[in-house]
Amino acid sequence: MDESNESTNKLIKKKIAEIAAIENDIPGVIIIWNAEDFSLKYMSKRGLDFLGMTIDEIRKMGVNYHTSILNPEDSVEYTPKIFELLRRNNNEEIISLFQEVRPPQQINYSWFITGCKVLLRDNEGHPKLLIGMSIPIDSLLEMAQKAQRIISEKNFMNEHIHQFDLLTKREKELLKFFALGFTNDMISKELFISVETVATHRKNIKRKLGCKTNYDCTHFAQVFNLI
Known part of the structure; x- marks a missing residue:
């Protein structure tokens, strides 16, 4: 069991490193979550700069990340979609989510649209990582x-x-x-x-x-x- 966990952890680190290596070429914010508990594993520099936080500061927030940075009212809409995505476990499936995001020190939210899919599975085919790419839409008033x-x-x-x-x-x-x-x-x-x-x-x-x-x-x- 320990060897299996160690192998999975190596796969996770390798996959995150691969994504991090191309983050500057991606036109949006990249977020990677643990598929089991939805804890944050990685966020690209664009996202960290927008929030004015480090990855360690966000991780220390724990579950409060989802209610302090994201509008908790939106989760009623997108949480079931994420659970269904994981249940179907289809490598080709992508879901889209509208989310309101704000840095902790701000009052007003900014709109983002996020595409989300399973990024990594363990050797038994169980989802281990979810990846999302978020694009701000506040600047596009009509779309917002x-x-x-x-x-x-x-x-x-x-x-x-x-x-x-x-x-x-x-x-x-x-x-x-x-x-x-x-x-x-x-x-x-x-x-x-x-x-x-x-x-x-x-x-x-x-x-x-x-x-x-x-x-x-x-x-x-x-x-x-x-x-």
């Missing part, structure tokens, strides 16, 4: 705004999925028409049902979703990919 919109819509979906699931297949079909601006009369002719039936469906859909305005209905349709 889109990222925020995606995250907001994802949060809305998580908060309202139980309401959306109350809709029948027919009600979801009608919700799409409502969101596209169809009147009751137009929908009546399109689906060959009475105007009164359409009006009843509209009322029931608003009640189930808690919508007060037509815009609220449109928002549901957009977030749940009906339009």
Whole structure:
């Protein structure tokens, strides 16, 4: 067992050294984590300079690294994706994460997009290292705004999925028409049902979703990919 651990540790050191040797050629921040406990194994100079910290200072933070430097609210979104990546253990798979990062002495977060994959496995094929490459997107205002919109819509979906699931297949079909601006009369002719039936469906859909305005209905349709 000791020989196996020693062999794995040598592989880890060798792999990290290989990455460190080319870090200046990589257009982003490189981060390497232990795949078993998510402790930080390596961060490229760009990342350390951004944080204003040394690798030893970050390591001493332990688990606080994830809550002091990263926005803990984001972990609700990306932690399950990382666990699934490790479970599938597919050498070709890459996942992308939106993360908010800040140096400890600062108040405001900066947006990064991170691509993540398994970097190293032990002799039995178990993941040992994860690698991520993070690129700042705050300087690209339009992209940052889109990222925020995606995250907001994802949060809305998580908060309202139980309401959306109350809709029948027919009600979801009608919700799409409502969101596209169809009147009751137009929908009546399109689906060959009475105007009164359409009006009843509209009322029931608003009640189930808690919508007060037509815009609220449109928002549901957009977030749940009906339009």
